[in-house]
Amino acid sequence: MERSIVVVAEHTQGRLTPVTYEAMACALEIQRIQPARIVTVVVGEDAVEVAQEAIDACDQSVLAVKVPGLDSYNGEAYRWTLSHALCGLGASWICVPGTTQGFDFGPGLAVRLGASCLSNIERVFEQDGQPIFVRNLFNGKISAELSAAAPTLLIVQPGSFRWERHDIKGRSYVEVITVEWAPTHTRLLGFKSLYPVDSALRDALVIVSAGRGIERRENLELIHRVASLFPRSAVAGSRPLCDNQWLPYRLQVGQTGATVAPDLYMACGISGAQQHLAGMRGSKFIVAVNTDPEAAIFHEADVGVVEDLEVFLADLLEESARLTP
Amino acid sequence: MKILVCVKQAPPADAPIKIDQSQQWVSVYGHALPQMGKYDEYAVEQAIIIKEQVPGTTVDAITNGPAEWATVLRRALGMGVDHGIQALTLEGGYASALKTVSCIALAVRARSYDLILTGVMSEDLAQGLVGPMLAETLSFSCVTSCVSLRVDESRNCVYAERDIEGGRRQLVELALPALVTMQSSTNRPRYPSLSNIMRANSQELEVITVESSEDAVSCEKLLRLSSPQKTRSAVFLQGSSKDKARELLSILRKRSVLH
Ligand SMILES: Cc1cc2nc3c(=O)[nH]c(=O)nc-3n(C[C@H](O)[C@H](O)[C@H](O)COP(=O)(O)OP(=O)(O)OC[C@H]3O[C@@H](n4cnc5c(N)ncnc54)[C@H](O)[C@@H]3O)c2cc1C
Ligand SMILES: Nc1ncnc2c1ncn2[C@@H]1O[C@H](COP(=O)(O)O)[C@@H](O)[C@H]1O
Numbered sequence: 194m195e196r197s198i199v200v201v202a203e204h205t206q207g208r209l210t211p212v213t214y215e216a217m218a219c220a221l222e223i224q225r226i227q228p229a230r231i232v233t234v235v236v237g238e239d240a241v242e243v244a245q246e247a248i249d250a251c252d253q254s255v256l257a258v259k260v261p262g263l264d265s266y267n268g269e270a271y272r273w274t275l276s277h278a279l280c281g282l283g284a285s286w287i288c289v290p291g292t293t294q295g296f297d298f299g300p301g302l303a304v305r306l307g308a309s310c311l312s313n314i315e316r317v318f319e320q321d322g323q324p325i326f327v328r329n330l331f332n333g334k335i336s337a338e339l340s341a342a343a344p345t346l347l348i349v350q351p352g353s354f355r356w357e358r359h360d361i362k363g364r365s366y367v368e369v370i371t372v373e374w375a376p377t378h379t380r381l382l383g384f385k386s387l388y389p390v391d392s393a394l395r396d397a398l399v400i401v402s403a404g405r406g407i408e409r410r411e412n413l414e415l416i417h418r419v420a421s422l423f424p425r426s427a428v429a430g431s432r433p434l435c436d437n438q439w440l441p442y443r444l445q446v447g448q449t450g451a452t453v454a455p456d457l458y459m460a461c462g463i464s465g466a467q468q469h470l471a472g473m474r475g476s477k478f479i480v481a482v483n484t485d486p487e488a489a490i491f492h493e494a495d496v497g498v499v500e501d502l503e504v505f506l507a508d509l510l511e512e513s514a515r516l517t518p
Numbered sequence: 519m520k521i522l523v524c525v526k527q528a529p530p531a532d533a534p535i536k537i538d539q540s541q542q543w544v545s546v547y548g549h550a551l552p553q554m555g556k557y558d559e560y561a562v563e564q565a566i567i568i569k570e571q572v573p574g575t576t577v578d579a580i581t582n583g584p585a586e587w588a589t590v591l592r593r594a595l596g597m598g599v600d601h602g603i604q605a606l607t608l609e610g611g612y613a614s615a616l617k618t619v620s621c622i623a624l625a626v627r628a629r630s631y632d633l634i635l636t637g638v639m640s641e642d643l644a645q646g647l648v649g650p651m652l653a654e655t656l657s658f659s660c661v662t663s664c665v666s667l668r669v670d671e672s673r674n675c676v677y678a679e680r681d682i683e684g685g686r687r688q689l690v691e692l693a694l695p696a697l698v699t700m701q702s703s704t705n706r707p708r709y710p711s712l713s714n715i716m717r718a719n720s721q722e723l724e725v726i727t728v729e730s731s732e733d734a735v736s737c738e739k740l741l742r743l744s745s746p747q748k749t750r751s752a753v754f755l756q757g758s759s760k761d762k763a764r765e766l767l768s769i770l771r772k773r774s775v776l777h
Contacts, residue, residue, distance in 0.1 A: 266688075268660065268661060268662075269659065272654070292683060293662070293663050293680065293681070293682045293683060294682070296646045296650070296662055296663070297650065297661070297662045297663070297680070298650075299650075300615075300646070300647045300649075300650035300651045300654070301650045301651065301653060301654035301660060303651065304619075304651050304654035304655055305654060309614070309616050309736055309737060309738055310615060310616070310647055310651065311738055312645045312646055312647055313644065313645070316747075325741065326738075329746055330642060330643060330644070330743070331529070331535055331544065331642055332531050332641075332644070333746060334535060334746070335535070335537065335544060335743050335744075335745070335746070336743065336744050336745065336746040336747070337612075337740055337742070337743050338740075338741045338742045338743075338744070339738045339739065339740055339741065340738065340739045340741055341738040341739075342736065342738075345738070348646075377693075378659035378692060378693040378696075379659055379661065379690060379691070379692055379693075380690070380691040380692075381688070381689070381690060381691075382677070382689035382690065382691055383688075383689050384686055384687065384688055384689065385679070385686065385687040385689065386685065386686050386687075387685055387686070387687060389685065398775065399775055405531075406532075422776065423775060423776060424777070432702060433702065436702045436703060436704055436706075437704075437706075438704055442685065443685065445685075448683060449681055449682065449683055449684075449685070450685060451685075456773075456775050457770065457773070457775045464531055464532060467644075474749075478773060478775070479750065480766065481752070484532075485532050485534070486754075487534065487535075488532070489746070491748075491752045491754075492746055492747075492748040492749055492750070492752075493748075493749050493750055494750060494752040495750050495752060495753065496752060496753050496754075496755065496766065496769060497752035497753065497754040497755070498754075498755050498762050498766065499754065500759050500762060501759075504759050505759050505762065505763060508759045508760045508762075508763040509763040509766065509767070511760075511763070512760060512763040512764050512767055513763075513767055516764075516767060
């Protein structure tokens with residue numbers, strides 16, 4: 194059987210999500226190392242319509258798995274239909290976007306296919322004709338290189354691979370299959386939209402963001418005072434602060450919170466977990482204040498301050514007051 | 519209702535670590551004590567909440583790791599878990615999810631749990647794999663990244679709220695037996711109570727050895743650990759805290775984010 198590299202597309206409201214393109218970019222890198230046909234697979238009631246967008250983007254083949262009645266993501270449906278659809282594709286590598294959806298169906302799908310599974314893939318390089326996969330461990334402090342035997346399902350880290358639009362050379366085509374599916378164990382009861390992203394975060398030019406390193410709730414006061422040094426600023430935070438109910442969830446920055454891109458993002462006592470970086474990586478200028486010189490946030494920052502934030506932010510306020518006539 | 523919680527030990531998020539000589543694992547220096555993973559604590563908390571709500575519920579905890587990991591089982595017992603199972607491995611260090619899953623599956627398959635809870639991800643490997651792979655191996659229904667859970671015994675199902683992107687939650691009904699991975703939420707994991715700690719310290723743990731049936735070929739291999747590549751090269755400010763404060767103000771003025 195001809196071997197292939199499969200990309201499982203993620204889509205919402207009839208459109209591919211940006212992370213799908215990143216997973217395609219990861220597949221292209223593997224293809225450069227180990228030539229094989231790339232097949233993008235789209236699952237859902239509107240698979241055929243969504244597949245058209247994939248075809249327009251690349252010269253690979255696309256498999257639309259039309260599942261009547263599947264109008265939003267259901268893990269059971271994805272595992273079941275994909276394990277059938279992928280059977281005939283001879284997939285060596287299966288690239289899945291690393292969203293809460295990819296993490297929900299990917300690992301189980303791997304087991305069903307008899308494949309192994311690696312997550313948080315952020316880079317691929319070649320060694321002796323084999324792809325080597327890079328991911329981080331220990332909250333971004335350590336980088337690990339892993340080799341795996343095909344078939345392996347790869348959960349691709351959002352924000353790590355860049356998709357570049359290229360001229361379409363070959364002929365791509367959509368193959369459509371229809372799969373009947375009815376839930377047996379998992380029933381969707383709907384969605385709750387709890388935390389509309391705060392518009393203040395979207396409009397702010399400066400965001401001063403607090404992490405678990407602030408240690409005490411009272412220190413939020415310092416964060417607010419630092420924010421007030423800047424025009425058009427806002428205060429935000431990492432997930433643990435919202436879990437603690439020190440900040441409302443609508444001020445959470447990250448994968449499951451807001452995506453922001455201010456002129457200045459000041460991360461105070463934030464370690465730089467992937468899921469947090471996903472929401473602020475696009476900021477134009479990043480300043481990080483952290484006691485741990487090894488914290489992963491410094492890998493993303495433009496300016497690093499290794500200090501206790503309580504001391505440093507107080508000094509910052511004092512120096513600012515002194516210098517302002 | 520029979521519940522199992524999977525727990526493991528890891529250094530705390532801000533523990534200073536360095537790559538050891540083998541380049542295969544890390545050593546933790548300083549006084550940082552290894553502890554139960556943050557998300558595992560949420561899983562234990564959720565299990566105890568169900569135990570308090572559903573009469574006749576028992577909660578076991580399992581860990582698949584070296585002998586030192588007994589401490590996380592004691593912590594779980596301290597929080598109110600009834601029974602601790604230690605599936606011993608000879609060494610610590612990197613473990614393929616496939617191997618961990620096959621060990622846990624061997625240890626629990628015959629025990630007919632109704633509900634298994636795990637953390638959404640571990641603190642050190644942060645894979646997010648062991649829960650959903652275990653579910654599939656045991657043919658349990660599965661949902662990941664949940665912030666709340668309610669059991670309906672009469673209907674033999676659980677209702678779960680999955681935390682997803684964009685500040686939204688997906689509501690799902692799952693048939694038992696089910697495996698659910700827990701995300702952090704406002705449900706603060708409780709501290710071990712004094713009476714439970716006394717009980718935990720005197721209670722025997724069940725220690726078993728399981729050989730993974732997974733041959734080494736199908737597992738990925740860790741080739742090398744290194745320091746990560748930097749995306750941006752941070753300029754580290756030097757001097758006293760006050761010097762750094764002045765320097766930062768001047769940088770921000772030059773960039774015109776501050777007037
Ligand atoms: C599916 C999923 C989705 C997630 N979504 C999000 C999300 O949207 N947003 C988000 O933020 N997280 C999210 N998380 C959680 C994320 O993985 C991290 O756990 C979280 O971002 C950690 O927050 P933190 O950096 O504030 O805390 P920690 O990781 O605990 O870091 C605290 C930092 O403070 C430093 N520190 C301690 N004391 C001081 C001091 N006195 N002065 C200065 N520094 C100090 C420490 O060195 C450390 O680096 C998600 C996780 C999962 C699994
Ligand atoms: N060795 C282990 N023993 C027991 N539980 C584990 C082990 N490894 C992982 N888990 C569970 O699986 C979850 C996810 O781990 P991971 O897939 O490594 O991110 C953890 O939060 C634990 O609940």
